[in-house]
Amino acid sequence: MRLQNSFKGRPDDIILVSNPKCGTTWLKALAFTIINRSRFDFDHHPLLTHHPQLVIPFMEIFNGNNDLNNLEKLPSPRILATHMPFSLWPESLARSSCRIVYLCREPKDVFVSRWHFENKILVGHHKIDLEVAFNMFCEGFSPYGPFWDHTLEYWKEHNTTADRVLFLKYEDMMSEPTKYVVSLAKFFGVPFSEKEHEDGVHEEVVRLCSFENLSNLQINQIGEMSRMKNLVLERSTFFRKGKVGDWVNHMSHEMGKKLDKITEEKLKGSGLVL
Numbered sequence: 001m002r003l004q005n006s007f008k009g010r011p012d013d014i015i016l017v018s019n020p021k022c023g024t025t026w027l028k029a030l031a032f033t034i035i036n037r038s039r040f041d042f043d044h045h046p047l048l049t050h051h052p053q054l055v056i057p058f059m060e061i062f063n064g065n066n067d068l069n070n071l072e073k074l075p076s077p078r079i080l081a082t083h084m085p086f087s088l089w090p091e092s093l094a095r096s097s098c099r100i101v102y103l104c105r106e107p108k109d110v111f112v113s114r115w116h117f118e119n120k121i122l123v124g125h126h127k128i129d130l131e132v133a134f135n136m137f138c139e140g141f142s143p144y145g146p147f148w149d150h151t152l153e154y155w156k157e158h159n160t161t162a163d164r165v166l167f168l169k170y171e172d173m174m175s176e177p178t179k180y181v182v183s184l185a186k187f188f189g190v191p192f193s194e195k196e197h198e199d200g201v202h203e204e205v206v207r208l209c210s211f212e213n214l215s216n217l218q219i220n221q222i223g224e225m226s227r228m229k230n231l232v233l234e235r236s237t238f239f240r241k242g243k244v245g246d247w248v249n250h251m252s253h254e255m256g257k258k259l260d261k262i263t264e265e266k267l268k269g270s271g272l273v274l
């Protein structure tokens with residue numbers, strides 16, 4: 001509500017959007033590195049000493065270091081992140097010409113990632129029953145609304161204004177990261193020059209932001225990001241496996257088939273396949 005009333009969108013804002021557990025940490029690292037590549041060299045890069053979740057603030061998650069006033073103070077062009085569905089965006093932003101990058105992911109992997117995440121942050125709590133959590137996910141219980149509705153809202157925006165909304169899939173990016181780093185740079189209005197291509201700058205971006213590299217940095221392994229009663233968010237919680245298809249190690253074949261069927265039905269006629 002506070003965000004709806006007070007947030008002032010700017011036409012040159014860049015907004016990174018995803019359902020939780022679709023790869024926000026990775027997208028934040030990539031966007032920050034691509035946009036600021038003329039300011040920092042790779043050997044002394046802020047991502048070597050700062051968690052990727054902290055280099056780009058969420059629009060709707062306020063804590064000690066982040067509030068509406070701080071968002072106001074950021075220089076343009078701002079890069080902000082959000083998990084909010086498009087229908088809940090502050091009007092000034094939804095109607096602006098800001099650029100949006102939406103990152104989606106295959107829902108079985110999203111569910112497994114979320115189940116691990118929630119088990120890890122709930123301290124002193126019994127392990128969340130996988131089947132109970134699974135049935136709730138299938139029924140649409142997710143922190144930002146049903147998984148498919150969220151994705152379809154942005155898919156619709158992408159189809160209406162493709163030059164404003166770049167729609168990406170985690171799996172595609174994992175299989176061809178360099179190609180997507182090049183597309184992101186172009187979309188942000190800072191394409192790689194010929195010289196940068198020759199020097200392999202786009203490949204350096206991929207390497208710096210890779211799961212292997214980031215998850216092995218001390219800054220992303222040790223310490224807490226925040227603590228609230230029995231919710232403890234450790235820095236390492238954002239890095240688990242970073243793999244495509246890990247769901248098979250946790251869900252039965254039947255569960256997989258059930259979720260696939262729901263996804264197929266929900267996305268039917270949209271042209272989107274996950």
Ligand code: PAP
Pocket residue numbers: 018019020021022023024025026029109112113114116209210211212214238239240241242243246
């Ligand atoms: P959030 O929704 O809380 O912001 P988010 O970063 O979207 O978290 O999701 C975390 C997932 O991204 C984890 O997936 P997993 O549980 O299946 O392993 C995490 O491992 C993965 N991830 C984090 N950083 C990277 C990266 N650099 N490259 C690829 N995947 C990553």
